[in-house]
């Protein structure tokens with residue numbers, strides 16, 4: 001048997017995984033033919049024809065649903081089909097598109113106007129129809145979002161140039177498996193997802209040839225990939241193994257050696273990761289909501305978002321959950337985003353994008369306001385640079401809360417805080433009077449402070465750390481007693497813990513897999529970051 005071929009790579013997520021190779025095609029915009037049932041150009045949003053196709057798909061789904069149902073359900077479905085076929089709906093949507101609205105938001109605005117009319121009707125029977133329209137609004141949005149990109153077999157090792165976050169999130173990792181990328185980045189979003197889910201991953205292998213199904217081993221500890229065509233590699237490790245060494249799994253919050261309590265929360269990307277919230281966790285310090293939407297059509301779907309947030313809040317119970325508004329744009333593209341007229345040229349990211357495209361922000365604000373009644377929700381704004389951005393978003397929340405109030409929909413105004421991940425904000429933190437709390441995002445902070453690209457921050461992180469720590473220490477003082485936490489990757493690296501404690505940080509939010517290591521490091525240090533006696 002041929003000698004195994006061992007290729008040097010960079011570790012992006014620790015652990016070892018073996019399995020048959022799945023050779024991915026180069027990422028490209030999937031065509032309609034590759035994604036049966038999807039509206040043409042749906043991921044790129046498309047024009048009116050994409051909407052027509054999505055409506056046809058929805059009618060087909062409804063007709064299928066109607067088969068064999070009782071007479072009452074049939075009536076509702078017939079009414080929905082009738083509305084979908086109603087030319088005035090199509091015309092109103094078309095008119096909005098002519099006025100330069102994107103197809104997704106033209107559809108949402110048309111249907112919302114219809115829902116509003118029904119809700120305001122005098123007759124009870126008419127008002128009851130509003131929910132049927134809401135249902136078809138979302139069904140068509142689902143069809144516009146299209147069917148997900150084909151998954152790959154559970155337990156296999158994904159081999160390719162790069163991987164899309166939505167592909168990672170759609171895959172079932174409970175059967176094991178790993179990722180080996182020819183290119184990729186250890187600081188990229190898929191690497192972040194892989195670390196959070198303890199999926200072994202290596203990047204930068206360079207292009208190598210392998211055959212689909214060949215046994216491959218990803219060594220995320222040493223940073224290597226091993227190929228053995230026609231041979232057997234050692235069996236895969238149990239999936240999603242947590243690193244050993246959690247010496248304090250009791251329900252109590254960790255304390256430093258000199259007795260200062262430290263809050264340890266988790267970051268979640270996939271809503272399913274909320275299952276990692278055990279009694280030893282203070283709550284969710286960061287939920288990256290952008291990983292719950294895969295297209296602009298999802299971003300326009302209030303009910304879908306509400307269901308996701310509600311599930312997370314209910315599972316968290318009485319523990320606080322910080323959901324960050326969509327951090328999209330820039331290096332976090334969302335399918336269909338570039339087609340939105342306000343965004344094509346300037347390419348803003350985070351809160352600037354949300355303010356430039358308020359339809360997206362308004363949908364999410366309503367979903368968050370409605371979700372807030374189900375738990376201890378706080379909302380966090382991404383990539384804030386100037387204080388007026390927080391003020392404007394708070395105003396948007398107030399307007400949406402008022403609208404929900406007029407419609408008698410249960411909602412609650414959550415505290416609204418901000419990420420501190422842009423140096424201009426960190427330096428001026430005392431001027432952000434309307435932010436309820438701050439959370440340091442050291443991934444972007446390091447990138448912008450060291451003039452790196454996100455893909456290079458790993459190389460620069462060590463050298464930039466003293467500058468980042470100095471900035472954090474100053475910013476904690478400027479926060480003047482408002483709650484502060486840190487949710488960037490630096491929080492999950494025990495080697496930075498002494499510096500972070502010395503900077504005054506007492507609340508750390510880390511990927512679930514990093515929690516045991518940080519927990520043990522906390523108890524070996526004093527609150528000023530010095531090593532405890534005897535350690």
Ligand code: PEP
Nearest residue numbers: 421441442443444487488
């Ligand atoms: C950060 O920048 O540190 C952060 C937590 O945000 P993200 O990694 O999602 O950009």
Ligand code: MG
Nearest residue numbers: 421441443444
């Ligand atoms: Mg960030």
